[in-house]
Amino acid sequence: MSERRYPKAAAYSDLSYVYTQTSGPGALELTEFLAEKIPVKPGDKVLDVGTNSGYQTCFLAKEFGAFVVGIDPWGDSVERLTTNASAFNVANRVVGLKVGVPDTKLASASFDAVISTTTLEMIRGMEGDDGYRRALAEIHRVLKSGGRFALAEPMHKAVPIPEEIRPMVTTGDMPAPWSECFATLEATRALVESVGFGIIEAAEPPDAHRWWDEFGRYSPGAEDDWDVLKKDRGRWVTLGYVIAEKRA
Ligand SMILES: C[S@@+](CC[C@H](N)C(=O)[O-])C[C@H]1O[C@@H](n2cnc3c(N)ncnc32)[C@H](O)[C@@H]1O
Numbered sequence: 001m002s003e004r005r006y007p008k009a010a011a012y013s014d015l016s017y018v019y020t021q022t023s024g025p026g027a028l029e030l031t032e033f034l035a036e037k038i039p040v041k042p043g044d045k046v047l048d049v050g051t052n053s054g055y056q057t058c059f060l061a062k063e064f065g066a067f068v069v070g071i072d073p074w075g076d077s078v079e080r081l082t083t084n085a086s087a088f089n090v091a092n093r094v095v096g097l098k099v100g101v102p103d104t105k106l107a108s109a110s111f112d113a114v115i116s117t118t119t120l121e122m123i124r125g126m127e128g129d130d131g132y133r134r135a136l137a138e139i140h141r142v143l144k145s146g147g148r149f150a151l152a153e154p155m156h157k158a159v160p161i162p163e164e165i166r167p168m169v170t171t172g173d174m175p176a177p178w179s180e181c182f183a184t185l186e187a188t189r190a191l192v193e194s195v196g197f198g199i200i201e202a203a204e205p206p207d208a209h210r211w212w213d214e215f216g217r218y219s220p221g222a223e224d225d226w227d228v229l230k231k232d233r234g235r236w237v238t239l240g241y242v243i244a245e246k247r248a
Pocket residue numbers: 021022023024027049050051052053056071072073074075077099100101102116117118119122123
């Protein structure tokens with residue numbers, strides 16, 4: 001039984017399927033958690049950064065009545081989003097674009113909200129804090145004044161890496177070791193502030209560890225990650241979120 005209830009995500013109860021369509025802890029429950037925090041209202045124009053298969057994008061359009069643009073520069077995301085849009089019956093309310101932050105080519109001040117889950121940390125892993133800041137600055141640029149940004153991603157607690165997991169989190173190239181992708185909540189919050197956002201709230205979601213557990217159990221190909229999570233026992237790996245506002 002969940003500590004919190006996610007009535008919209010509860011309708012998508014086959015987690016084995018949900019985790020083939022999403023690629024991070026929390027999946028649709030995390031999207032619902034963030035969309036309630038923003039809050040996303042019917043008719044809002046929302047940008048989903050790192051749309052992947054478009055499953056969360058279509059969920060936002062269907063369950064929150066938003067118009068959603070999903071962007072992703074890699075692979076066949078746009079094709080997968082189009083397939084999901086038909087399945088969700090929201091083809092008239094979602095658009096997929098094969099672009100990424102910071103080079104979105106989207107108009108300035110054109111979105112009511114931006115949401116991004118388990119994406120920007122990959123940019124940090126590849127391009128460091130400077131690349132992460134450029135991505136945030138682009139998100140700030142495309143938001144309307146007063147628009148809200150909801151970010152959630154894998155993070156690490158402000159403690160040394162436990163020795164049992166050090167070899168596993170400091171090596172690998174998917175696209176960089178976890179130790180280079182993940183930052184603390186405080187460091188992430190400071191970067192979001194550094195591009196001009198006002199912080200509304202920043203914390204670890206109450207279900208963070210249950211969501212990681214779900215990811216480890218259900219996500220195809222996550223066996224190595226699941227091994228790290230079991231060895232870590234909640235000491236270093238976490239998930240954090242930041243809700244921020246573009247101030248006038
Ligand atoms: C780990 S997946 C998670 C995405 C999705 N939110 C989910 O939970 O399923 C990260 C996604 O970010 C995309 N990505 C990589 N670089 C990006 C960029 N510069 N801008 C936007 N998305 C990017 C990848 O193609 C991938 O689909």
